[in-house]
Amino acid sequence: MTAPLIEARAVTLSFGETPALRGADLAVDAGEILAVMGPSGSGKSTLLHCLAGILAPDGGEIHFDGRRIDRLGEQQRSALRRDSFGFVFQFGQLVPELSAEENVALPLLLGGAKRADALARARAWFPRLGLDGLEGRRSGELSGGQAQRVALARGLVAEPRVLFADEPTGALDSLTGEHVMDLLVDSARAQGTTVVLVTHEARIAAYADREAIVRDGRATSLSGRVAG
Amino acid sequence: MSVPLTLLGLLEREPSHGYDLKRDYDAFFGRGKPLPFGQVYATLGRLARDGKVVVGDPEAGDGPDRKRYVITEAGATEFEDWLSEPVAAEPHLQTVLFSKVVLALMLGRDAERYLDTQRAAHLKRMRELTEVKRSGSLVDALLADHGLFHLESDLRWIDLTAARLDALAAEVAKR
Numbered sequence: 410m411t412a413p414l415i416e417a418r419a420v421t422l423s424f425g426e427t428p429a430l431r432g433a434d435l436a437v438d439a440g441e442i443l444a445v446m447g448p449s450g451s452g453k454s455t456l457l458h459c460l461a462g463i464l465a466p467d468g469g470e471i472h473f474d475g476r477r478i479d480r481l482g483e484q485q486r487s488a489l490r491r492d493s494f495g496f497v498f499q500f501g502q503l504v505p506e507l508s509a510e511e512n513v514a515l516p517l518l519l520g521g522a523k524r525a526d527a528l529a530r531a532r533a534w535f536p537r538l539g540l541d542g543l544e545g546r547r548s549g550e551l552s553g554g555q556a557q558r559v560a561l562a563r564g565l566v567a568e569p570r571v572l573f574a575d576e577p578t579g580a581l582d583s584l585t586g587e588h589v590m591d592l593l594v595d596s597a598r599a600q601g602t603t604v605v606l607v608t609h610e611a612r613i614a615a616y617a618d619r620e621a622i623v624r625d626g627r628a629t630s631l632s633g634r635v636a637g
Numbered sequence: 638m639s640v641p642l643t644l645l646g647l648l649e650r651e652p653s654h655g656y657d658l659k660r661d662y663d664a665f666f667g668r669g670k671p672l673p674f675g676q677v678y679a680t681l682g683r684l685a686r687d688g689k690v691v692v693g694d695p696e697a698g699d700g701p702d703r704k705r706y707v708i709t710e711a712g713a714t715e716f717e718d719w720l721s722e723p724v725a726a727e728p729h730l731q732t733v734l735f736s737k738v739v740l741a742l743m744l745g746r747d748a749e750r751y752l753d754t755q756r757a758a759h760l761k762r763m764r765e766l767t768e769v770k771r772s773g774s775l776v777d778a779l780l781a782d783h784g785l786f787h788l789e790s791d792l793r794w795i796d797l798t799a800a801r802l803d804a805l806a807a808e809v810a811k812r
Contacts, residue, residue: 448796591771611792612785615763622756631757 412475414439414603415571417628420459420469420479429455430466431626437571442594442604444614447623454575456623457607461494461573462486474570491519495569495602497560497593499576503548509559510535510544516567534562538592554585558592565596571603578613590616640672641680641689645716648690648708655681655704668780681706689715734791738798742809752799759788759795 413436422430429452437443437460447453458464459471462478465486471479478489490496495516503512510531517527535544538558548556557577564572577593578586594616597604606617614620620631643666647658655677663671684690689712693705708716734755741748763785770781798805 448800594771611760611763611789612767614760615767615785617764620757620760622753629753631753631760 411438413437413472414441414474415460415605416470416472417456417460418470418472420456420466420471421626422455422459422464422466422468429626430459430469432469433459433623433626433628435460435621435628435630437603437605439570439603440601441619442597442606442617444617444620445605445607445623445628446609446611446614446620449609451623452626453607453609453623455626456628457573457575457605460605461496461571462489491516492567493570495564495567495572497557497564497572497574497577499579503551503556503559503563505548507547508544509540509546509548509551512548512559513562513566515563520567531562531566534566537596538562553581554589557581557585557589561589561593561596565600565602568600569602571605572597573605573607575607576609577606578608578610583612586610586613639719640676641684642716642719644677644680645684645689645708645712646720648706649713649716652693652705652707655706658706665776684712688712734795738802738805739809742802742806748802748806749799752795752802756792756795759792763788763792 415437417433417435420430420433421428431452433452433456435443435445435456445453445457455464459466459479462471462473462481463486466479469479470477473489473493478486481489503509504515507515510528513531513534514522514524514527517530518524522530532544535541538561540555540558540562543551543555543559546555548559551559557580561577564574572593574593578589581589590613593604593606596602604617606614608614621628622631623629640662643662644658647653647661653661655674658681659672659674659677662677681690685692685706688709690706690708693707737751737755738748740746741751766781766784766788770778770785773781
């Protein structure tokens with residue numbers, strides 16, 4: 410078996426006195442779409458943030474592509490997130506002052522791309538996600554489903570190795586949520602992006618190849634490979 | 638799925654041959670389990686005996702497929718009554734899932750592991766149905782959705798039960 414692309418080993422993290430992760434193990438293979446499920450407060454989003462280098466764990470190890478990343482400094486983690494990871498969050502979190510296409514281009518601009526090139530690559534995503542004609546809109550002028558598709562384009566535009574999606578359909582109605590998931594899965598597969606999808610909804614998790622469940626700060630793989 | 642009522646419904650649309658009824662039944666309602674011709678004609682025979690359909694004049698040629706079936710007033714009334722009645726909202730209070738959890742607790746087995754195994758099986762089926770939905774027609778998608786919502790409601794029950802296992806174990810131990 411090849412080594413996982415991203416792996417958590419016995420990861421612990423507390424917020425003050427409250428333990429959020431109590432020795433979580435999780436392994437994600439390259440190209441895999443993994444759903445991380447669990448009840449509210451179970452630690453699933455915290456685990457995603459540790460895997461993605463947003464939070465540094467108190468203990469344990471995080472490995473990405475054969476490299477240990479949990480002890481990197483903030484600057485190096487920031488570079489890792491920019492170069493290798495994409496993100497989609499529950500409420501899109503588009504920058505309201507920017508147009509939709511500028512929002513999509515943001516990861517490329519932050520990575521040092523020229524503005525014209527970045528915008529051209531960003532624009533190519535609009536027809537793919539059914540967003541034709543919305544390139545110049547600001548986030549306040551988009552519906553929830555449109556904003557989340559723009560967020561998805563932003564998460565994938567730099568062709569990240571891993572897309573981290575935290576409740577990406579949580580704020581959408583069922584039909585719109587499924588449309589976003591269809592696009593997310595198709596786009597990720599088309600460019601070979603690994604996806605770590607945090608969701609509490611089983612119907613959204615069913616788009617993944619496999620599920621893991623987080624309970625009381627520990628992860629259990631429900632199907633397929635087990636961490637380690 | 639009631640085959641007689643479904644055939645009546647198809648006949649309410651227009652008089653049809655047995656072959657056409659089978660074709661439409663399989664396309665919309667069979668879902669991988671085609672209706673045998675024998676069952677089509679046996680059902681039509683019973684419906685004719687009970688006065689719910691009549692057989693039209695035979696057309697040229699031989700064989701049962703030359704007969705065209707027409708719904709009667711009695712058949713149409715029965716179909717309309719059935720269509721307008723809601724399906725019983727079954728509470729499923731005594732499910733196999735519930736029995737297994739309680740028995741596991743009674744026997745001191747690992748009920749949580751059972752629930753995890755069940756959760757994995759449900760999610761596996763949900764993945765299959767999601768794939769059907771993503772690759773199939775709108776009819777396939779609607780049927781898959783029906784299954785998905787039911788499985789999802791089971792899963793919510795599984796999650797809630799998992800969260801209450803300690804309390805349920807105490808309740809079971811009291812008796």
